Amino acid sequence: xxxxxxxxxxxxxxxxxxxxxxxxxxxxxxxxxxxxxxxxxxxxxxxxxxxxxxxxxxxxxxxxxxxxxxxxxxxxxxxxxxxxxxxxxxxxxxxxxxxxxxxxxxxxxxxxxxxxxxxxxxxxxxxxxxxxxxxxxxxxxxxxxxxxxxxxxxxxxxxxxxxxxxxxxxxxxxxxxxxxxxxxxxxxxxxxxxxxxxxxxxxxxxxxxxxxxxxxxxxxxxxxxxxxxxxxxxxxxxxxxxxxxxxxxxxxxxxxxxxxxxxxxxxxxxxxxxxxxxxxxxxxxxxxxxxxxxxxxxxxxxxxxxxxxxxxxxxxxxxxxxxxxxxxxxxxxxxxxxxxxxxxxxxxxxxxxxx
Numbered sequence: 001x002x003x004x005x006x007x008x009x010x011x012x013x014x015x016x017x018x019x020x021x022x023x024x025x026x027x028x029x030x031x032x033x034x035x036x037x038x039x040x041x042x043x044x045x046x047x048x049x050x051x052x053x054x055x056x057x058x059x060x061x062x063x064x065x066x067x068x069x070x071x072x073x074x075x076x077x078x079x080x081x082x083x084x085x086x087x088x089x090x091x092x093x094x095x096x097x098x099x100x101x102x103x104x105x106x107x108x109x110x111x112x113x114x115x116x117x118x119x120x121x122x123x124x125x126x127x128x129x130x131x132x133x134x135x136x137x138x139x140x141x142x143x144x145x146x147x148x149x150x151x152x153x154x155x156x157x158x159x160x161x162x163x164x165x166x167x168x169x170x171x172x173x174x175x176x177x178x179x180x181x182x183x184x185x186x187x188x189x190x191x192x193x194x195x196x197x198x199x200x201x202x203x204x205x206x207x208x209x210x211x212x213x214x215x216x217x218x219x220x221x222x223x224x225x226x227x228x229x230x231x232x233x234x235x236x237x238x239x240x241x242x243x244x245x246x247x248x249x250x251x252x253x254x255x256x257x258x259x260x261x262x263x264x265x266x267x268x269x270x271x272x273x274x275x276x277x278x279x280x281x282x283x284x285x286x287x288x289x290x291x292x293x294x295x296x297x298x299x300x301x302x303x304x305x306x307x308x309x310x311x312x313x314x315x316x317x318x319x320x321x322x323x324x325x326x327x328x329x330x331x332x333x334x335x336x337x338x339x340x341x342x343x344x345x346x347x348x349x350x351x352x353x354x355x
Contacts, residue, residue, distance in 0.1 A: 001289045004032040004052040010178040015212035019056040021193045022132045026282040039067035041309045051289040055132040062092040063319045066100035074285040076108030077132040080117045090121050098122025111239045130274035136219040142201045151208040157227050160253045165261045205264045214244050223264035227252050243271045
C-alpha cells in the first residue's frame with residue numbers, strides 16, 4: 001500500500017505543519033506529499049489507492065473539495081470551516097461534497113461545531129474525535145528550562161506577564177510567510193516543527209492565544225495557559241477549554257498572576273481518552289491498509305483524470321481570481337493589490353506546468 005501525507009504547501013500558519021507532523025508518525029512510509037488545498041488534483045504515478053490520514057482545517061480553497069478518487073482516506077480530527085471570501089460558506093459540504101462524506105462516514109470531527117455543520121448540510125454520521133495533536137509523545141532527553149514562552153500572545157497580555165516575572169521570556173509566533181515556507185523541503189519543515197515542539201516541552205510555562213499551541217503543549221506535559229478573546233473562535237475552543245488553564249484576555253490582565261507564573265498548574269489528564277481513541281483509530285486504519293488489498297477497478301484511468309484535472313484547474317483559477325478580488329479591500333493601495341495578484345498568477349502558472 002502507498003501512503004500520502006497531507007500538508008499545506010503555502011501555509012501562513014505553522015500550526016498546519018504541526019498537524020502534518022503528528023499524522024506522519026502513524027505512517028509506515030511516505031510515498032506522496034499531497035497539498036491540502038489541491039486535494040482534488042492529486043494523481044498518483046500509477047492507477048492505485050494512496051492511503052492518507054486527513055486531519056486538520058478544511059478548507060481555505062473550497063474548490064479543492066472533495067478529494068481525488070485515488071486517495072483512500074481516514075477522515076478524523078477534521079475541522080470544517082465556513083470561512084470564505086466568495087460566499088461558498090458551508091455549501092462545499094452539500095451535493096457532490098456531501099456525497100463524498102457520506103461515502104466515508106463516520107467522520108471524526110475535531111469539534112462539535114463541525115459535527116453540526118455536517119448534520120445540517122449532508123447528514124453524514126460523525127463523532128467528536130478531538131485534535132490529533134493530543135496524540136503527541138514527549139521527546140526523550142529534554143531538560144526543563146527556566147524560560148516562559150509567550151506564543152502569539154496579544155501585546156497587552158505579554159507586557160502584563162513581563163511585569164509579573166523575572167524569568168526569561170521567549171517570544172514566539174506561528175505566523176509564517178507562505179512564499180518562504182513553500183520553498184523549504186518537506187524534511188526541513190518537519191525538522192523545524194520538531195525543534196519548535198522541543199522548545200515548548202523544555203519551557204517552564206507556555207502562554208498562548210492559539211489552540212494549536214495549547215493542545216500540543218498539553219500532550220507534551222508543559223503547563224499551558226490559553227488566553228483568548230471573549231467569544232473569539234468559540235466553535236473551535238469550547239470543546240477544549242476544560243483541558244487547559246484558560247482566561248478571557250481582559251480577565252487575565254485583572255488578576256495577580258505572579259504565583260501562577262512561578263508555580264503553574266499541571267495540565268488536566270481528562271484528554272487521555274480522546275488521545276487513546278485517536279491513536280487506536282489511526283493504528284487500526286494503518287493495519288487495515290497493510291493487510292487488505294483494495295479493488296482498483298472502479299478508479300478512473302490516469303489519462304482520463306489528468307484531462308479532468310486540467311479542466312478543473314481552469315475553474316480553480318477563476319475561483320482564485322474571485323478570492324483575490326474579494327480580498328482587495330484589505331490592501332492599502334492598488335499597487336499592493338496588483339503585486340499580490342501577480343504573485344498568485346505566477347504561482348498558478350507554475351502549478352499548471354507541474355500538472
